[in-house]
Amino acid sequence: MIQEFKQFIARGNVIDLAVGIIIGAAFTAIVNSLVEDMINPILGLIIGGIDFTNLYFVMSGNVPDGASLEAARNSGAAIFAYGSFLMAVLNFLIIAWAVFLLVKAVNRVQTAALRKEEVKEEEPAGPSQEELLAQIRDLLAARPGA
Template sequence: MIQEFKQFIARGNVIDLAVGIIIGAAFTAIVSSLVEDMINPILGLLTGGIDFTNKYFVLSGTVADGASLEAARNSGAAVFAYGSFLMAVLNFLIVAWAVFLLVKAVNRVQSAAFRKEEAKEEEPAGPTQEELLAQIRDLLATRPGV
């Protein structure tokens, strides 16, 4: 059983998966910082700080007027918390947009690097030293009186 475990861990796809998870966690930190520290403050400024999180209506039970969503839930009332859902959808769209922009930028950099490599590969190779010497020899042989 230990031998099978060693073989499982040593497989390339398991290592690739582990690397992907680690990179994904680091990438999550970048995207979260981008959204929380850069995009959300701008959106807050543009929308006047509107927060839909506490928007709900009571399906059954009693809740004091103006109570927060948490207080309404703690009171035992059945609440339809549409504001939390709207905020979750909005946050998802913001994160998806940020990931799209980051992936697009990475693809652009990779594409530029690939084009440079392609251009280097397509450059015609010049003649070798032997070929140049043979051409000089042939030119000298065709000159009269030498």
């Protein structure tokens, strides 16, 4: 059983998956920071700081007017918190857009790097040193008075 476990762990797929999870966790931190620290403040300025999180209506029970969503939930009333759902959808769309832009930028960089490699491969090797010396010799020999 230990031998089978060693073979399982040593497979390339498992190691690739582990690397992917680790990179994904680091990438999540970058995307979250991008959204929370850069995009959301700009959107807040554009839409006037509107926060849909506290939008709800009471289906049954008593909740004081103007109470926050948390206070409404703590009151024990049955509430329909459509604002939280709207904010979750909005945050998803923002995060998806940010990831799309990041992936697009990475793809652009990779494409540019591949093009440079292709250009290097397609460049003609040119004449060798011996061929150049032979051409110079021939030119010197063909000069008048030589």
